Amino acid sequence: xxxxxxxxxxxxxxxxxxxxxxxxxxxxxxxxxxxxxxxxxxxxxxxxxxxxxxxxxxxxxxxxxxxxxxxxxxxxxxxxxxxxxxxxxxxxxxxxxxxxxxxxxxxxxxxxxxxxxxxxxxxxxxxxxxxxxxxxxxxxxxxxxxxxxxxxxxxxxxxxxxxxxxxxxxxxxxxxxxxxxxxxxxxxxxxxxxxxxxxxxxxxxxxxxxxxxxxxxxxxxxxxxxxxxxxxxxxxxxxxxxxxxxxxxxxxxxxxxxx
Amino acid sequence: xxxxxxxxxxxxxxxxxxxxxxxxxxxxxxxxxxxxxxxxxxxxxxxxxxxxxxxxxxxxxxxxxxxxxxxxxxxxxxxxxxxxxxxxxxxxxxxxxxxxxxxxxxxxxxxxxxxxxxxxxxxxxxxxxxxxxxxxxxxxxxxxxxxxxxxxxxxxxxxxxxxxxxxxxxxxxxxxxxxxxxxxxxxxxxxxxxxxxxxxxxxxxxxxxxxxxxxxxxxxxxxxxxxxxxxxxxxxxxxxxxxxxxxxxxxxxxxxxxxxxxxxxxxxxxxxxxxxxxxxxxxxxxxxxxxxxxxxxxxxxxxxxxxxxxxxxxxxxxxxxxxxxxxxxx
Numbered sequence: 001x002x003x004x005x006x007x008x009x010x011x012x013x014x015x016x017x018x019x020x021x022x023x024x025x026x027x028x029x030x031x032x033x034x035x036x037x038x039x040x041x042x043x044x045x046x047x048x049x050x051x052x053x054x055x056x057x058x059x060x061x062x063x064x065x066x067x068x069x070x071x072x073x074x075x076x077x078x079x080x081x082x083x084x085x086x087x088x089x090x091x092x093x094x095x096x097x098x099x100x101x102x103x104x105x106x107x108x109x110x111x112x113x114x115x116x117x118x119x120x121x122x123x124x125x126x127x128x129x130x131x132x133x134x135x136x137x138x139x140x141x142x143x144x145x146x147x148x149x150x151x152x153x154x155x156x157x158x159x160x161x162x163x164x165x166x167x168x169x170x171x172x173x174x175x176x177x178x179x180x181x182x183x184x185x186x187x188x189x190x191x192x193x194x195x196x197x198x199x200x201x202x203x204x205x206x207x208x209x210x211x212x213x214x215x216x217x218x219x220x221x222x223x224x225x226x227x228x229x230x231x232x233x234x235x236x237x238x239x240x241x242x243x244x245x246x247x248x249x250x251x252x253x254x255x256x257x258x259x
Numbered sequence: 260x261x262x263x264x265x266x267x268x269x270x271x272x273x274x275x276x277x278x279x280x281x282x283x284x285x286x287x288x289x290x291x292x293x294x295x296x297x298x299x300x301x302x303x304x305x306x307x308x309x310x311x312x313x314x315x316x317x318x319x320x321x322x323x324x325x326x327x328x329x330x331x332x333x334x335x336x337x338x339x340x341x342x343x344x345x346x347x348x349x350x351x352x353x354x355x356x357x358x359x360x361x362x363x364x365x366x367x368x369x370x371x372x373x374x375x376x377x378x379x380x381x382x383x384x385x386x387x388x389x390x391x392x393x394x395x396x397x398x399x400x401x402x403x404x405x406x407x408x409x410x411x412x413x414x415x416x417x418x419x420x421x422x423x424x425x426x427x428x429x430x431x432x433x434x435x436x437x438x439x440x441x442x443x444x445x446x447x448x449x450x451x452x453x454x455x456x457x458x459x460x461x462x463x464x465x466x467x468x469x470x471x472x473x474x475x476x477x478x479x480x481x482x483x484x485x486x487x488x489x490x491x492x493x494x495x496x497x498x499x500x501x502x503x504x505x506x507x508x509x510x511x512x513x514x515x516x517x518x519x520x521x522x523x524x525x526x527x528x529x530x531x532x533x534x535x536x537x538x539x540x541x542x543x544x545x546x547x548x549x550x551x552x553x554x555x556x557x558x559x560x561x562x563x564x565x566x567x568x569x570x571x572x573x574x575x576x577x578x579x580x581x582x583x584x585x586x587x588x589x
Contacts, residue, residue: 072582077493090263097498101266104581105495116490120277120284133495135267177494 023086024184024217025051025074030083032069043069044080045240053184054215056207058228061221061237068189070237071221075110075187076103088184105133109178109216113190115170117162123149123173124158130180148176152206168199175206186210188220192227204230269500278507281484288483289512292476292565296516297523299469300561304524306461307553310454312532315544319536325356326363333364333389340368343386348375348404350420351394361391381406390415397422466564474568477509481576492581502577509569510562517561521554 032044043066051057051074061067072078073085076092085092087107095103104110117126124145131141149158152172162170171191178186186207192200208230210216220227228234229248236243282289337343345368347361365372373382378398388404390397397404401422481488488501533541 075493077582078580088263095263096265098265099263101492101495101497102264104493105266106264110490110493112490114486116486116493118487118490120281120487129491130494132269132273133266133500181495 022053023050024053024055024088025049025219026084026086026089027070027074028084028086030070030073030080030085032066032073032078033081042240044073046083047237047240047242049235049242049245051217051219053217054211055233056211056218056231057220058231058234059219059221059237060223060228060234065237066240067221067237069240071187071189071219074219075108075185076100101133105130106181107184109180109183109186111171111174111178111186111188111191113193115162115167115174115194117170117173117177119162122159122161123154123165123176126162126173127177127180130177134181145176145180148179149173152176166199167195168202171195171199171203172206175203179210184217186216186218188218188222190222190224191220192222192224200224201226266495266497268497271503274500274503275507278504278511281504282508282511285480285483288476288480292473292480292509292512293516293519295472295476296469296513296561296565297520299465299472299564300517300520300557301523301527302465302520303462303469303560304521304553304557305528306458306465306524307557308525308550309528309532310458311546311550311553312528312541315541315546316532316536319540319544322356322359325354326359329356329360330363333360337387340364340371340387343371344382344384345372345387345389346375346382346385347372347389347391348381348399350377350390350392350397353392357391390420395420466560469561470564470568473509473513473565474571477505477569477572478575480508481505481572484576485579488576488579489581492579498577501579502573505569505573505576506566509565509573513562513565514558516565517558520561521557524557525550525554 027047027049029046029048030044031042031046034041034043047066047070059067059071069078073080074087076085076087079093087103090103092100092103117123118129121129124142127145127148128138128141131144132138136144146155146158149155152175154169154172154176157165157169162173165173171194188207192203195203204227207218207220211218220231222228228251231248234246234248234251236246345364353361361372361374373385375381381399381403390404397420399422491501529541
């Protein structure tokens, strides 16, 4: 797969040249309270974090730590109860549903642990879907989607349905889909969680490639040590707060200390 | 810095394409939804068609009853009709039952019947005299009618006939067509009203049952697709697009289900009543324009109902927060 992904940048020449440096996502003291009947659950209790453009950041935390909530906030999937989230300097709380949809469609690419491909559509149509949401006409979308699928090594399986493919192949389709509208940000929630080691490594290589070649900001929630090592920064979240921000090197020491 | 644009709406044709595909793939679920509509509309339609068939057969049944009564009276008075000369005097137009009676009689005999219209001359002799027709003014007196008879036998189908010249003759006069008193008419009207009310009630119930079953099936379909809907929203789908998907799906299912339901609803009572009565009679006396109207109305009702039933599930789907949709592990 490495050889195939080397040329991903060719597709996104135009997109990458327009990228800027600076913070791509800023979160300022965000809080999220879930109302469950009479009881309130404080999923996030004031999280402030700036994410640099072109950064590969991993978020760590036990389940129930607020990790997924934070993830949803910075991806524009959910709005905070208090605090501000800026994506590309735009306060997402100010956006109406149409603008939010626009943002999700073009600015952010989502990759999920369970791939979340639309089962009723072929791989090609899955990749074309965000393009048609972006208003691209189907001829152009088809060509572009075929290009991206070729680059992730699935050009020959473009017309297969997701359920006919292996987990690794499905995740590659999902990555191709997340790249459909040349997003600035890739959000990946445990992307290697359902994959075997080798396939997981291929996905990580692909992420690193995307960051290096295209300057895509990659944010992953993961427990995968390999993923943590590949990232620039690791953010630890526990009980709705950021407990520490480390580099993979510091983390290796900690892990070896534990063992 | 970067501007945030506004997401365009996707063309309707694309939504139709996606809904049709998702119905095909989820064939099992679609069939459940479809069968809800089919059953509801078949029930509605079979009720309407049964009513139509009963209306069509009712007249025929009454005719047959009347003819049977006339024949019973005739045969009890006349006995064997072998070699008897029968004269039928007809004043005015005959009712269907009278025609049928006369035809039947003609079938039993061989050229023994002579039919005299209104003012025509009466035959010199005959063994049996029948008076038919709905004109209450008789052109002959009873004396004239019974003059050539060895027995003084007259069967009159209209009891209120006014004979000129009033000769007391022993005549059998049966009141076949004037027996509907005001009381009886009121009773019939009441029965009819009750039947109509019953039909309306059944129609309303069937309509609600259909709607609830479709709504339920679509809600299930929304739950089943939580993840898919959430994913679509993450990819930039507008809420209105999700809503459109469900409304298209339900309207297509509604139209197809209603069409099948109408077909079943017509054929089933036809077959059932066809055995009880007669296919020919039903087919011959059916009110076809009314049947067509019922079919069209049933298809419209079915389609509108399933779209109405989809409004709530579609709203549930459209208002879903994408993060919630992804969290669910259905």
